[in-house]
Amino acid sequence: MGRMYITLKGLFDDLGVKTVIPPPVSQRTLEIGTRISPETACLPLKINLGNYIESIAQGADTIVLTGTCGPCRFGYYGVMEQEILRDNGYNADVVILESPTRDPKAFFQRIRKISGNQSWPAIGKSFLQAYGILTQVDELLDLSLRKRPREKNSGETDRALTQFEKQVRSCCGSREILGLIHQYQDIFAGIEEKENGDPLKIGLIGEIYTLIEPYV
Incomplete structure (x- = not known):
């Protein structure tokens, strides 16, 4: 989502966990995800699946995502995406980080797991x-x-x-x-600016993912 991968790369690098950054989101990413997604699924789900498959092709064996939270249905897609991947022959380990208020023990166990069992x-x-x-x-x-x-x-x-x-x-x-x-x-x-530059200001509204992800 957007440039979030930069922060997560730094996090996992510091923890000594190897990461795979998928290619930038593209038409190919969307086409891959669309082929295995329910027809009525939203655009973010299709792109997520495309990202996962492109990452698996580069050697990723674990997918980490959040669940049961967020401003839209994305928070509930973790289990669905996991099942879609398995139904299509992709057996990556999917780790869903749910809110710690629901099950603190499970949350911290998963944090420990994805951190390579660091202290x-x-x-x-x-x-x-x-x-x-x-x-x-x-x-x-x-x-x-x-x-x-x-x-x-x-x-x-x-x-x-x-x-x-x-x-x-x-x-x-x-x-x-x-x-x-x-x-x-x-x-x-x-970067040099124009003299007396007074650009038009435009407010963008709409679905959060389409605003954050540059390709979309």
């Missing part, structure tokens, strides 16, 4: 570092939103953002990721 202090430290990545990525994206309509050289912001996303996939751990983010914050800050 709780190590897990806590990694989550704090991941939160730092999350806030810095948000700041970077906010800066890109400010620069894009004001840039003097058309396309400069998008080119920088595309380059950032290519490079971040090669980073290892929160330290490297944060260093790259700070580097690109400086790059974005240095």
